[in-house]
Amino acid sequence: AQSVTQPDIHITVSEGASLELRCNYSYGATPYLFWYVQSPGQGLQLLLKYFSGDTLVQGIKGFEAEFKRSQSSFNLRKPSVHWSDAAEYFCAVGYSIYNQGGKLIFGQGTELSVKP
């Protein structure tokens, strides 16, 4: 069965430090991978997505993620964290039946806190 694991429930980093949020997936076919961010009171906002091609994908707000098939991972990175990055981050894998549906399977989420 398809699943997504985010091993870190909560991470704290200092402002200006680099960030890596981990995501591992279990999926039999070619995965479609996503990272979403949720700020308090807001909906889930798409940061970036991977469908095929270059395994390093760039997203909004200076984030990037690297797809590693051999490790079944899609880790999210940012070289220098800003206080406004404090939020909850969700990794998700998508697939569709008959090219409809578009069901997303989410990880547990990682809450990011940023120290001044």
Place this chain on the structure above:
Amino acid sequence: EPEVTQTPSHQVTQMGQEVILRCVPISNHLYFYWYRQILGQKVEFLVSFYNNEISEKSEIFDDQFSVERPDGSNFTLKIRSTKLEDSAMYFCASSGGGGVLGTQYFGPGTRLLVL
């Protein structure tokens, strides 16, 4: 920037009561979704909807749940007889394209508490 909106933001109801959660998807989108997140658990897919019918639904989406697009702008989730375990944050999403290739835009959620 267009966004998905949801009402109400919070709802408290008694067990056994019916609730209707409302969503206004992005205006030119054709694919609609409901997800939920029980406190401390993962965001879970409930149902997808296209062309006035359900495309896919999860095991959670039993006969107590229904979805409807009553007019050209709203998309609703009805829970016929709420249970305590229905307490969760419910997210609506919409996309312009079908399948996984259509980016899903999420609303801010409705927090439902069943007492």
